[in-house]
Every structure is written in C-alpha cells, then in structure tokens.
Amino acid sequence: MAMEYPCSAADIDVAVSGRRQRRLLSVSRYLHPVKGLQPSPDPPTKPEEPPTPPHHWLSLLDQHYYGQAEVMLRLVTCWDFDIFIFDRMTNGDAVVFMIEHMFNTYGLIRHFGLDPLRLRQFAVTLQDMYYTRHSYHTSVHAADVIQAMSCLLQDPKLKPYLTPVDVMAALLAAATHDLSHPGVNQNYIVKNNHFLSALYQDGSPLENYHYNLAMGLFKTSGLLEPLSQQDRTRFGEVVQALILATDISRQSKYLALFSTHIQNGDLDVADEQHRLFMLQIVMKCSDICNPCRTRLVSLYWSHLVMREFFRQGDMERGQHQEISPLWDRHSTNMANTQSAFISFVVEPLFSLWNKYSGSALSSTMLQNLQANKQFWTTSK
Numbered sequence: 001m002a003m004e005y006p007c008s009a010a011d012i013d014v015a016v017s018g019r020r021q022r023r024l025l026s027v028s029r030y031l032h033p034v035k036g037l038q039p040s041p042d043p044p045t046k047p048e049e050p051p052t053p054p055h056h057w058l059s060l061l062d063q064h065y066y067g068q069a070e071v072m073l074r075l076v077t078c079w080d081f082d083i084f085i086f087d088r089m090t091n092g093d094a095v096v097f098m099i100e101h102m103f104n105t106y107g108l109i110r111h112f113g114l115d116p117l118r119l120r121q122f123a124v125t126l127q128d129m130y131y132t133r134h135s136y137h138t139s140v141h142a143a144d145v146i147q148a149m150s151c152l153l154q155d156p157k158l159k160p161y162l163t164p165v166d167v168m169a170a171l172l173a174a175a176t177h178d179l180s181h182p183g184v185n186q187n188y189i190v191k192n193n194h195f196l197s198a199l200y201q202d203g204s205p206l207e208n209y210h211y212n213l214a215m216g217l218f219k220t221s222g223l224l225e226p227l228s229q230q231d232r233t234r235f236g237e238v239v240q241a242l243i244l245a246t247d248i249s250r251q252s253k254y255l256a257l258f259s260t261h262i263q264n265g266d267l268d269v270a271d272e273q274h275r276l277f278m279l280q281i282v283m284k285c286s287d288i289c290n291p292c293r294t295r296l297v298s299l300y301w302s303h304l305v306m307r308e309f310f311r312q313g314d315m316e317r318g319q320h321q322e323i324s325p326l327w328d329r330h331s332t333n334m335a336n337t338q339s340a341f342i343s344f345v346v347e348p349l350f351s352l353w354n355k356y357s358g359s360a361l362s363s364t365m366l367q368n369l370q371a372n373k374q375f376w377t378t379s380k
C-alpha cells in the first residue's frame, strides 16, 4: 500500500534540468532559516529572534518555489528532511502540501474514494486553525510531526501490519494533535482557571481540546463520509488514542508499559490493540523528536520552544503570579533545560524505540540525540 521513497538526492529522478536544479538548490541554501544560528562557545540563556520568513519575496515567485517543494517532497520520508525550508518553499502551506502528498502516495484517496477537493479544503482549514502568533506550536510543528510520522510508519516491524485506516488516522492525528494550541502549558491553564480546565476536569485538558476540535473538523469537512461505519469507528479510536498519548505528564505510564512489552517480547502488531499501542508510541516519538534531528534543525526548534516558554513566563510575571520553573527568561539557563529535557524525557523514549525497532532510522535518531545532548551538556 505504502510507496517506497528514495532517500538521497542521488536517488531523485530529477524532472528539471541540471542547471535549473543547481539554481534552485542555491536559492534554498540562501534562504535556509537556521543559517544565523550556528553554535557559539557561549550559548544564549534566552532564545534568539528567529529570522523573519521572506514571504513577500516568495509570493512573487509562487510557481518557482512550488516546483522546488515538489522536488523536496520526493525525499519526504528521509530523516534529514528540512521542514523549515519546505515551509518557505510552500509559502507557509507545508501542512496542506504534506497532507495532499501523503494521501496520494499512501493510496488513501483511491482506497477510500475520497473527494480530492474536499481533502484540500479540509487541509487548508486545518492549517488555518493553528495560530501563527506562537513560536513553537504552529502549523510548521504540525507539518514536522506528519513528516516524522510518515518516516516511522515505514518501520519494517510495523508497516506490513498497518491497514489503510490506521495510516490515515495516524497521519491526521499527527496533523491535528496540537490544533489551536493556546501557546501555554497545562499548568498555566489549570492555575488560571482557563475554560479548558473547567471543560476537561478529568485531565489532559489541552489534548482533549485538540481531539474534540479535530473530530469537529472531520465531521464538518465531510472528509470521512466515504468510509464504512467500521472504518469510521476505528479511525475515531486511533485518532483519540494518539492525540491523548501526547500528554507529556503521562509519559512514564507509556514508557513502563512499552518497557514491559519489550522485556516480555509479547508485542504482536497483528493484534489491533497492540497495534494501537505501538501507534501511540510512534505518535509520541514523532511529537518530541526535535532533539533527534540534525544539529542545526534541532537547535532551531530548541530556540523556538524556549521562546514560547519564556512568553508564558512573561505573562505570569505580568499577572504577578509565581513563574513556572524553567519559564523565567531571567533565571533559566537554556543549555541546562535542553540537556535535562533530552536526558529525562526524550532519551528514555527513543532508547526503548531503538530497542524495539532496531532499524537504521531508529539508530540514526539515537545518534543525533546523543550528539545534541553532548552539545548542550558541554555548553552549560
């Protein structure tokens, strides 16, 4: 069902002339957003301002850059895919391009008889539901998680067992998992009696909010109408389980269960419930995989997330509240925070994933993680 992708530039059957391709790649290097964020001997303790995307240039060159985006999409299941360049090449429409491409290449449009126009309208609405005012929880993060999900779904231990509805639900859970994120964390929402904490008193207010928005969007878009009742039930079950699994405060529960399964060697992904659990693990990996990316891309994500955290800290200061630990731009050391996040949150998950998968990709992810952890540790 899933298409095999080439994984190096040499593998691309280039549809453009060599001269045109060299020109496009040269432009892409020029526009690379992380160019100004080279590691320095004294890493900043607060996020630097990311460069402003040159949208006003790109709007004049739509056709030119969409061609470049099409070339990039041929490498979309390669781990070193640069989502920041892709977002610029698509003039901020990374989510729309990514969803349309995935649905085509995974054969989902044909399998379910989906209406391509309805799919496009759905993807555009979904993308617009992410706020652009945040630094981290934007549609670029959603596009990045879709791309990571697509890589992980290619895992040899999972791929042969995935049904079309599993693939569709996993990709759309990745796309919607932070829908309309308010840019503050659960702690802030609860202590400020935000309406979300009153709505979802059983826990995971943000994740329940994202899930319910997603289901509303699926319903109003009519996207799922061609699916059978059985497929729609499974779709809803997978999307809910995957979005709720992104609540980082429940991380230890998932890790304990995953570890037990690995020790017992009893994971059978042919079984629907075991497969659902593994899709949750894949979702969690996709969501927090930034430290597993190559150095500059990973660094850029670190700056963006810290910038969003510090904005919350600023709001707490402005409201004369106690500032959440690590959210205070005047006292938080970025290297310490990143190093701790990698060691205590990301590494345990990816170590288990590598133990389970044992693939070349899982090993590359862990190597990148170790290198980035080393960078932050020596930058303290």
Ligand SMILES: [Zn+2]
Pocket: 141, 145, 177, 178, 246, 287
């Ligand atoms: Zn996320």
